[in-house]
Amino acid sequence: MNKLIQNDLSKCVGCNRCIRACPVDEANVVFMEDGLTKVKIDNEKCIACGECLATCQHESRTYNDDTERFLEDLRQGVAISVFCAPAVRANLRDWDRVLTWLRQLGVKSIFDVSLGADICTWAYIRWIQKNKPKTVISQPCPAIVDYILLHSPELLPYLSPIHSPMMCTAIYMRQYQNIPHKLAAISPCIAKANEFEETGNLVSYNVTFKKLEEYIIRNGVSLPSEPGEYDHNQSGLGSVYSYPGGLKENVEFFFGKTLRVDKSEGPSVVYKALNEFGKESPENWPLIFDVLNCPEGCNLGTGTVHGQSVFKVGTAMDNARKESLAGREREYFDQMFADFDRDLRLEDFIRRYYSRPVMKRDVTSKEREEAFLALGKTDEASRKFNCSACGADTCEEMANKIVKKVNIPENCIQKVFSAMKSEHTAVTEWRNGTENDLRALADEISSIHESSECIRLDVAKIKDIIQAYEVMSREIDKIADNIHIISLNASIEAAKAGDNGKSFAVVAEAVRSLAGKTQATITQIGKSSEIAKDAIVEVESKVKDIVEQIGRSSGNLNELNRSTERLSAMYSQPGQQ
Secondary structure, three states, X not given: OOOOEEEOHHHOOOOOHHHHHOOOOOOEEEEEEOOEEEEEEOOOXXXXXXXXXXXXXXXXXXXXXXXXXXXXXXXXOOOEEEEEOHHHHHOOOOHHHHHHXXXXXXXXXXXXXXXXXXXXXXXXXXHHHHHOOOOEEOOOOHHHHHHHHHHOHHHHHHEOOEOOHHHHHHHHHHHHOOOOOEEEEEEOOOOHHHHHHHOOOOOOEEEEHHHHHHHHHHOOOOOOOOOOOOOOOOOOHHHHOOOOOHHHHHHHHHHOOOOOEEEEEOOOOHHHHHHHHHHOOHHHOOOEEEEEOOOOHHHHOOOOOOOOOXXXXXXXXXXXXXXXXXXXXXXXXXXXXXXXXXHOOHHHHEOOOOOOOOOOOOOOHHHHHHHHHHOOOOOHHHHOOOOOOOOOOOHHHHHHHHHOOOOOHXXXXXXXXXXXXXXXXXXXXXXXXXXXXXXXXXXXXXXXXXXXXHHHHHHHHHHHHHHHHHHHHHHHHHHHHHHHHHHHHHHHHHHHHHHHHHHHHHHHHHHHHHHHHXXXXXXXXXHHHHHHHHHHHHHHHHHHXXXXXXXXXXXXXXXXXXXXXXXXXXXXXHHHO
């Protein structure tokens, strides 16, 4: 199958909207990347229903079609004929002028799928009349067909063998109009590309309304003023096929209410209805179960121009119905079927299906129990919390997805809240257990700060004492200097006195020696004082550093306390929910 839906995981935020919208249990796979939750597509299981495109608000999901390749091939001169879905009337602005533009680009012929829808209705009726089935599930919608082929093969015996209106148109163009060119569908549906591939690639291009409209706007295409026309005229109520219940309306037009035709559309209900259909008692089956993937049918299909009013779309399609019926009596439609009986072979419009069911992973009760434990769900209340935030409808379904490895425990919001509450409890216990330590540490820092201030004051006193001592030392030095001069004079006088002055000379020498020692001591004291002053400067510097560090530590301690309070408050919030 084509990988029609694309993932840009750089834009995925793991919101799980795509999982909730997807009708297929295992088409989305959750994983962790750099600590963030991401959701990727399993293309082998995807049915291209387009629900993830409609629900994704982050542009993580986009789709591919053949618009660019189709237009490039036309520019290269490739011979291409086109058939156009009836919903074009409700989607492309100036759609009839678009037809003229396509012819100018080189398109050889253009057919209206309304004709193929009429053929499809004729083939349904004739096949039912011939085979008298108990029930038939309609198949104009490729997403529905792929859902049955991949995920509900037990419904395959009831799936209508009649080709879709688009394929009926392609077959009619090729086999009955002998158109040899490549065929392109101007289509409202992404999944039609899968249908074209599965039916033998008779159709080479699936060009969606949305991409074609975007191309016209992006390239500033100036459309011709002349409206275009189709290359055939014969058609009936096939123009309303794109409505929900379009097949039902066509059948009832020919048979009234004599045949029971039930309908269902929209992914939120149709796939549930299909699952119920297979389990329902046959006596409750309708003759035809008319089903469509899109809630507004093909008029607002997956490849259409969204954002327009459903009432505007309804008006456009109702006008198409009126045009189909205008001036035509019942005989016209009966004659159209008579012409089909004469000109067409029913077997040409029969589709053969090839089931390719995906491998389904059965979940044992033991595995589910282990998954519940991985989610931290140990009681009945938590196992039936069923918030659906993970994308699963129920916690049990989430447990099954974990076993199947398409979801992860970290994607459970209840588990995340539980983990946060546990962390909150741990933080609270830590905070309570460390408050006394923080207070004791704060007291110790305050005590150190006080001791440092005392040291600073004592050092200042010592500095003052040393300065006073230096003053006294300078005075003593002066006195010693004067004594030295006096003793020198006494020695001179003793020498003059001769023998009578010898005793005095001894005393003078002793005094001079004492003065010298005093000066030497004063010098040593001066050196010691300088050393002491250097030490005091160093002590002052260190005390200053200690005081500054104490200030910073005190600030950090206060910030730590405030941060702990904020953290405690933050963790208390989830627990209040």
